[in-house]
Amino acid sequence: MPDPYGEHALLTPAMTNGYEAVPGEERQPLLRYLEAVVAVRRAPVHTAVAFNAVYFGYDLNGDGYGGSPLRLDDFPVITLGECAPALPVGAMVCVATGSDPLYAEIVHREGANPGVGPLGDVPAWVSGAPVGAEGPGRLAGGSALRRRELLVPDLDAFGPALRLSQAQLHRLRTRGRWLNEDGHVVVDVSYPSPEAARQDAVTAYADYLLTTAREQLLSPFVPVSLAELVGGTSEALLRAGLLGLLDTVRAVLLSSASLRTWGHYAVTRASLAECWDDTGPLGGNDLRSLAAAVEHAATPAKRRHGLTAPVTAYTAVGPRLRQVPGAAELLAGVGYASAVCRANLTLADVVRGDSEQGLFENGCRVTLDDSTSRRTGARPSGSQTAPPRDVGPAPFRHRKPLPRSRRPARPTPTTRRPRPPPTRRRHAPRTRRRRSRLRPPRCLPLRPPGLLRRRPGTWRCSLRSWSPRKLTPVKQSPTRRWRGC
Structure with missing residues (x-):
């Protein structure tokens, strides 16, 4: 040697x-x-x-x-x-x-x-905060x-x-x-x-x-x-x-x-292979659970209406490992450095193997955010990356439309096109009945309406006297109604 x-x-x-x-x-x-x-x-x-x-x-x-x-x-x-x-x-x-x-x-x-x-x-x-930072934008x-x-x-x-x-x-x-x-x-x-x-x-x-x-x-x-x-x-x-x-x-x-x-x-x-094969604390099962938790840390919650709001979550690997049952003695001394290194290697292998440049199928992006503090950032595709030092901005971003009062005025055209001459219709135009925006409630509301299905996609709301204790949902096919018993 x-x-x-x-x-x-x-x-x-x-x-x-x-x-x-x-x-x-x-x-x-x-x-x-x-x-x-x-x-x-x-x-x-x-x-x-x-x-x-x-x-x-x-x-x-x-x-x-x-x-x-x-x-x-x-x-x-x-x-x-x-x-x-x-x-x-x-x-x-x-x-x-x-x-x-x-x-x-x-x-x-x-x-x-x-x-x-x-x-x-x-x-x-x-x-990614600079040295001496005590809060957001405060040194x-x-x-x-x-x-x-x-x-x-x-x-x-x-x-x-x-x-x-x-x-x-x-x-x-x-x-x-x-x-x-x-x-x-x-x-x-x-x-x-x-x-x-x-x-x-x-x-x-x-x-x-x-x-x-x-x-x-x-x-x-x-x-x-x-x-x-x-x-x-x-x-x-x-x-x-x-x-x-x-x-x-x-x-x-x-x-x-x-x-x-x-x-x-x-x-x-x-x-590293011995650690992955171990079934005890901080073994392969715990490291894979950590990788799954980081992957789903910023998974946006499903919403019924509107766009999904982007969420950014930051996870410190070291403190997260301390919550593993039975890992207190294994994290003492230099064992802490070994556990953090193996956990980051496991996360890196999961990101390389199961994602495309850190972007997973569920829309969540996982990147190493701050190598000094060993934090891992998980964010959905559509969120904006907070730290500007280690990670670039995300490729997608959802933008909400501005209200009408804040929209820029449309430019006035210099020349207007002449309107075509009116054409005489042989028949009166067919008017479409306006559909109601009411949707069937998921559960019994505080002020339950009577919902009667008229045709696919339209709901009609009719209020009547009712008592909360006497209302029971009655399932019928193909219609669904709320009746008092």
Whole structure:
């Protein structure tokens, strides 16, 4: 098995120029090592996490980063419920506790807006809202741009030497002071600018390595330093080389035949198939039920008269999974990231297989609305897409006719056509009897009329004295009448 500290380096200078510039013989060792990393890690492996494994030397025998040159004192400290700097996926952090700190690697990150319902119902204004939004069209005052986020730390990333026992971890989760009940950290992340908040995950992690974790990146004790690969230490060379390495790692994960990828996350096909065959909580049955619920979340209700009103529903996958019976322990720790990734893969397979570009036969369109917060939007064909960032407008839209008072005036023609001379009719025109607009009631109305069917399509209403307790419907063929008994 290839090793970052082995005889042959896994990262080469050609990889700093991107995946297309790497020869085939240099891709294979990196591919085999990354496949082994994805198989060993319990959480789905992000592109940034895969880069950390090959750059800092992740041990596959259980020690993790325990033998790496990472300095634990350089990690940023995060505290549950407090403000923290922007921390992308892949950042090494120190979780503050009352006694010994917890060293972990962030393997998953998502939005944690307090407006999300317990069943995953997301308000429309939350989806795609900018950082600092407090309501529809309302931004927070002040210059600070903050957003509440949920961080999933991998507490086993540094091996058994820094790993907590199950009793200690259970005590921290029960108290809820340093970790929440699921072993996650919810913080208010502060962004320096709106542009920084809109960055994709790979670019945000590259900026994090070049600023906050610069000493870790340029450490001479890593298997192969970035400065050695690019042949210099200038900012332009380091940034271009780092982005090239991240592009190579992502493309290698995508090229693997034994891995499935969703966004920047990779899981093994064997673990995904095992999950689909499982009949327990968060197994194949629950994931298929989730896909069906998302598909029918915005199915318009049938109306007897008029057009169907379009409805747009937004569903947060993570909170929806928490409502599955017996899934509380499976969603603790890094299991939450695995469940969210598998659920999104299942939804993606259903959308690709059972719909045409996300449009189902029942008129409902399902799309990934906000990849940062892992929400899925379900809308019928005919509704207008709310978020302008990730999803384009729907192809169809129902428009109601304007009232006569608001209709634009018709242009007056300049020349009028002469009217044809009147023709004498031999017979008087036949007059059609105007049909009544009354329709048969579905049930007994509060003021029941006597409905007598005169001919197909016409109904006549006749009122007479009646008592609600003495009226009973009498079915007759081919007519239908209401009579008092």
